[in-house]
Amino acid sequence: MIQYSEELKEEIRAANDIVDVISQYVTLKRKGRNYFGLCPFHNEKSPSFSVSADRQYFHCFGCHKGGDVFTFISEIERLSFKETYEFLAERGHINLPTLENDGFNKNQYLKDIMYKINIEATKFFHERLYQPLAKNAQNYVKKRKLDNKTLKAFKIGYSGEYNELYKHLKAQGFKDNDILATGLVIKSDEGKFIDRYRKRLMFPIMTVSRKSSCFWGKKIR
């Protein structure tokens, strides 16, 4: 489902002057600042239908119908909300987003959510490294002489042992599909969600902008 933005609505509105649009249905005569004509929505002999160019609004003093250019077109052409947009966009030579050119937004969403999940996972792994359950990992970093400053600077961490990361991410409100898309969690043949990295020392791989984009996991025995 495509969502049309307020910005797009204003762009369509600007491309469809209400006096021009209504003139295609009603003969309008200018009187002072407003235009008058016979109302297309009820039967009348003297004009009580008015259009304001300044306010881009129409109003009938007889049947009390009124609104903007979107209301007018949807009423007179009997169109749905979406059809009215399409009708006026075409009239104003404006391209509406389609599912194809909406792809940019989807990519952006995916990038943002991947980034958020990676940040959350980095934090989760890093905090676990200091917990008693990470004893083997702690021994390993001691042996490799990685001091606390290094561990903190590179956000080195310890993974889950089965599905701890998955459960943590779910508790943070992330959706299964987004979690799976990071590759940090995999779905087993039985349909269970399992952490990809288990019992591993975790090294987030930083990009130039210091945003962790993936991980490298060293197996710890």
Ligand SMILES: [Zn+2]
């Ligand atoms: Zn009327």
